[in-house]
Amino acid sequence: MLEVYVPATSANIGPGYDCLGLCLDLFNKFTFEELESGLFFEGCEEEFANEDNLVYKTMLFFYDKVKPKKIPKGIKITFENNIPICRGLGSSSTCIVAGLMAANILSEANLGKDEILKLAIELEGHPDNVAPAIYGNMIIAFMEDNNLYHESIEVPKGxxxxxxxxxxxxxxxxxxxxxxxxxxxxxxxxxxxxxxxxxxxxxxxxxxxxxxxxxxxxxxxxxxxxxxxxxxxxxxxxxxxxxxxxxxxxxxxxxxxxxxxxxxxxxxxxxxxxxxxxxxxxxxxxxxxxxxxxxxx
Structure with a gap:
């Protein structure tokens, strides 16, 4: 089994609209278990326990984009949600990042963080939540001509x-x-x-x-x-x-x-x-x- 921990984030931080974000020490936990067949969910609301689940759809997006040689035949995804939903703390971004990181490991594609972030931005539309979720700290990030640019800003202690x-x-x-x-x-x-x-x-x-x-x-x-x-x-x-x-x-x-x-x-x-x-x-x-x-x- 694979456990993926993805943190809450706070985007924009005032004037940094769609490019600046902050990583916070509150995590959602996702557990992935490979199966011989089938799709199963545990710990999420019934309305999201289907093929339209954001984590699962993100995994399919990864497989379609990357086309790895190994793709799990079946999967069980277990959710432990600690981040408030629809409150501006990056809950949907945790699903995207978790799906990408899990698919990367389970398929043995071995993409680096920058490649994962590019895929996350393609799904999310902007980097201010997914970038700090992947890299930590405060991050300034943007895409230009399909090139990714980002830099970390270390938040002072205390x-x-x-x-x-x-x-x-x-x-x-x-x-x-x-x-x-x-x-x-x-x-x-x-x-x-x-x-x-x-x-x-x-x-x-x-x-x-x-x-x-x-x-x-x-x-x-x-x-x-x-x-x-x-x-x-x-x-x-x-x-x-x-x-x-x-x-x-x-x-x-x-x-x-x-x-x-x-x-x-x-x-x-x-x-x-x-x-x-x-x-x-x-x-x-x-x-x-x-x-x-x-x-x-």
């Missing part, structure tokens, strides 16, 4: 990422539908400057710059009305001794960065969130430096 997760979902399709097809030139300049500053702030460990660097004109303002109390939560978290706040992926999760030494902020945010009409939970997370991994058992 900071935590408080993922404020509501009890309602927000589909990526709906979150993308509200975005404009064109943006003003000044908004482009705004985001370029903030994204450059954000990367410099983490690279140089100058965390005082993070709060202003998390600002964005590409997507957060347009998506805010889809998330109850979004502006209030961001305003409150920024009043606290936090380092910065941003929308995680397409939302609805809101992410606040804080120092590990800040013992009060978790209780302060929980107390505030409890006053709102929706139920929110906070996941106290850290950056994972390694990304997805496999284990044969």
């Amino acid at each position: 900071i935590r990422f408080l993922a404020m997760v509501p009890d309602f979902e927000l589909s990526t399709e709906k979150a993308r539908a509200v975005l404009p097809k064109q943006i003003p030139h000044k908004d482009g300049v705004f985001n370029v400057s903030r994204c450059a500053l954000l990367i410099a702030a983490f690279t140089k460990n100058n965390l005082d710059l993070v709060k202003v660097a998390c600002k964005d004109k590409f997507h957060q303002d347009y998506r805010s009305h889809l998330i109850n109390n979004y502006d209030d939560i961001v305003k409150y978290s920024n009043k606290l001794d936090s380092l910065g706040t941003f929308l995680s992926g397409a939302g609805p999760t809101i992410m606040t960065i804080a120092k590990d030494s800040n013992d009060k902020i978790l209780d302060q945010m929980n107390s505030y969130l409890s006053t709102l009409k929706d139920k929110w939970q906070i996941l106290d997370l850290h950056c994972d430096p390694n990304g997805a991994y496999c284990r044969e058992v």
Whole structure:
């Protein structure tokens, strides 16, 4: 049997729309067992226990693209889901990465991480979730003329990422539908400057710059009305001794960065969130430096 562990991710990180992402230390576990024949699922909802399952479809995509000599005749896939679904924490990306990594090992194709990432981007459409899930840390990645470009940004030690997760979902399709097809030139300049500053702030460990660097004109303002109390939560978290706040992926999760030494902020945010009409939970997370991994058992 093969176990594949794929981490949660937080995409965009404010101004890094569709190119910047962060790997977090919360993992979904997928177990693959080769069989003589048949397709079986365990641990997933019945509506996804069929040939349209994203993990299985991703494996078929891999076999069709790579055409390895060895393809399992049958497979059983077991799911252990720890990452909230449709909340902007990369749950669908874990399925894509798991399917590709499992197919790569089970077929003995032996593709490297860059080849796996290219296939993941082809399926996902953009790299900001799948790249950090595969490589760990914070990643800037993009494709140009079928060439992959990426670089890792090491997140400084001693900071935590408080993922404020509501009890309602927000589909990526709906979150993308509200975005404009064109943006003003000044908004482009705004985001370029903030994204450059954000990367410099983490690279140089100058965390005082993070709060202003998390600002964005590409997507957060347009998506805010889809998330109850979004502006209030961001305003409150920024009043606290936090380092910065941003929308995680397409939302609805809101992410606040804080120092590990800040013992009060978790209780302060929980107390505030409890006053709102929706139920929110906070996941106290850290950056994972390694990304997805496999284990044969």
